[in-house]
């Protein structure tokens with residue numbers, strides 16, 4: 023692995039967005055055949071740096087070298103031609119196209135000038151099989167599949183492009199533990215040959231230390247250090263990332279927790295009975311109590327996200343009932359909001375108006391309450407300002423457009439909206455996706471505060487860490503059914519996984 | 532504009548800010564350049580009377596364009612507006628000729644337009660048919676209704692109110708211009724200052740996110756289709772007064788100009804960006820261009836070509852501007 027010329031160098035690279043100094047004089051090197059991980063807090067500049075490597079951002083100061091030669095990328099196409107492919111944090115797949123088309127987007131195999139469909143399907147199948155994901159039919163349009171598959175397709179696209187440098191910006195944020203595991207192994211295999219390299223961004227330090235050869239830590243746009251992954255200690259990494267000692271998320275590293283239901287008054291705020299929706303979930307019954315955090319864990323595709331949608335009126339169940347404080351819950355999101363149900367979708371893109379200022383994102387459900395027929399921008403800004411300070415959006419400027427925030431901070435905006443008026447039931451799907459440990463802890467703190475104020479929180483996630491960090495009671499879903507309940511006992515990550523996967527094994531191949 | 536306090540975040544580098552702004556203000560520059568060009572190359576262009584002419588010429592487009600602005604802001608399109616204008620004018624004249632008491636013919640006509648707008652809206656929002664297809668079909672229906680009602684004949688019996696609004700004056704100003712200005716103003720106030728207006732913008736910016744935030748996006752889309760139909764109908768009623776008769780194809784040809792003016796002004800075809808001020812600029816560009824080309828005695832057979840090219844350039848800008856990602 024000791025080839026002398028690095029595959030890629032950044033020399034003294036800086037990037038400003040208006041007043042924000044996103045990167046400050048970065049030196050960075052990727053050697054052939056290595057997995058180089060990049061870690062740092064939300065907003066540290068990781069995505070910005072990778073966008074420079076992938077030709078998405080072209081105006082920066084400093085120099086980039088490819089195989090020792092200075093280059094100035096003209097755009098993403100140029101980067102691809104050189105052999106640099108990127109898996110973006112915000113997915114760039116097209117849900118209306120087939121899986122195969124998405125994999126070969128922009129480089130479909132041609133025969134006599136027209137797309138060679140049979141060959142494209144064949145090769146798409148082969149590449150997914152190589153990734154170990156045979157359960158996906160490449161002829162289906164992508165919108166048939168959950169977010170995890172979108173993520174896989176994006177990964178397959180980068181890998182099959184034949185690129186020498188593959189940049190993965192939080193590739194596992196939508197993957198199940200099993201899929202994550204496979205991706206990590208695949209990433210190792212990819213670099214085994216010694217000519218390909220991977221830059222790997224993730225907030226999961228466990229993944230990072232497992233997969234990477236070297237780790238570079240960014241903080242506030244500065245490179246703190248690059249160290250060998252072998253020598254890296256997680257506590258030490260966190261200290262480097264945050265620049266301070268923190269007691270954080272310990273549970274997620276131990277991967278176990280005492281689940282304890284401390285509520286004397288078991289007053290159900292939401293009762294779900296026999297709820298079914300074909301192809302999504304079946305015969306689901308449970309109670310959510312005021313003031314508790316109920317974790318709903320499941321692998322991607324187990325129907326837990328769909329259940330969340332149904333509670334918010336986005337999906338009409340075909341049978342069963344939902345009762346909120348004694349009255350049936352039916353209808354659309356507007357009615358759900360008015361009854362006191364709040365919802366955060368698993369993919370933040372579908373919940374936010376990226377091109378609009380933060381305050382408009384936050385005030386939209388409450389316009390009628392904040393002011394009358396004529397919205398008062400001053401009042402909206404004031405309301406938004408208060409809640410974004412509470413969740414710690416950085417920068418806390420309500421007039422700023424959401425697109426200018428880093429991924430994690432966008433997510434905080436999506437949550438902050440529901441602090442304007444406390445709901446009775448808060449359905450949150452993957453609230454901490456793409457967040458650093460510090461921000462995760464902040465979000466968990468917010469959820470705990472809300473539950474302390476009497477809100478029933480339904481925490482839906484495919485990340486065992488997220489569930490274990492906050493839930494007081496845990497339901498596990500598999501193949502559309504609730505298969506397990508954990509209460510008043512020691513729960514580990516392995517127990518959750520086993521419960522969620524148990525059903526899957528019995529399924530005929 | 533002077534930069535005030537440092538309360539807001541600092542602007543990007545001066546050049547970048549200038550470029551970004553100039554792209555946003557491209558329509559304004561276009562208007563200024565055209566205006567200066569025609570002022571220099573024609574003596575008859577820059578006269579008070581001719582300025583009045585320009586306003587007069589774009590007034591019907593302005594009324595129609597107000598509704599189209601609403602529709603484009605929700606990322607939909609309405610290809611039936613000009614045919615609805617014709618239809619509404621025909622209905623108003625038809626019932627006047629049939630001696631219905633005034634002002635009922637006008638009200639009936641506008642209601643009929645609104646009804647067609649509801650069909651457009653339901654087809655788009657509830658049945659999920661792309662709006663360009665629903666409204667394309669609607670353009671045939673409206674056009675067919677006009678032909679059927681008139682049997683191809685011209686109707687000269689017009690509601691008196693249509694005559695006044697279409698060709699009357701008050702204090703030397705044409706009623707037509709006043710109606711157009713009022714329509715634009717009301718449209719602007721609604722879009723800019725009401726909750727409904729905000730919903731229109733947010734629905735266009737991201738329909739899924741709007742739905743998740745409790746906005747009745749189907750209702751909003753239906754509402755803007757009805758607004759477009761009613762403003763088109765108003766244009767038709769005022770328009771017959773201006774022409775002095777109702778013919779079964781009177782305003783059909785205005786479609787491209789009406790949508791073109793809105794897009795020229797900078798309202799995005801992808802929704803969420805733009806508004807009435809932009810539409811006003813777009814209308815003036817089109818008006819100045821059409822009128823100016825008349826003044827400088829360019830080959831009349833080239834006028835349409837030149838207008839088309841300018842429209843295309845503006846569309847390219849529109850797409851490029853809407854497609855910008857990284858600031």
Ligand SMILES: Nc1ncnc2c1ncn2[C@@H]1O[C@H](COP(=O)(O)OP(=O)(O)OP(=O)(O)O)[C@@H](O)[C@H]1O
Nearest residue numbers: 039044064065066067068069070426427428429430
């Ligand atoms: N297009 C942009 N315009 C203005 N500011 C931006 C833009 N993109 C990023 N920034 C700012 O640059 C900083 C670095 O953002 P970046 O997206 O690189 O963070 P990140 O390390 O990837 O964070 P995360 O883990 O949340 O994804 C942030 O303060 C962000 O707000």
Ligand SMILES: [Mg+2]
Nearest residue numbers: 068069111429
């Ligand atoms: Mg990022």
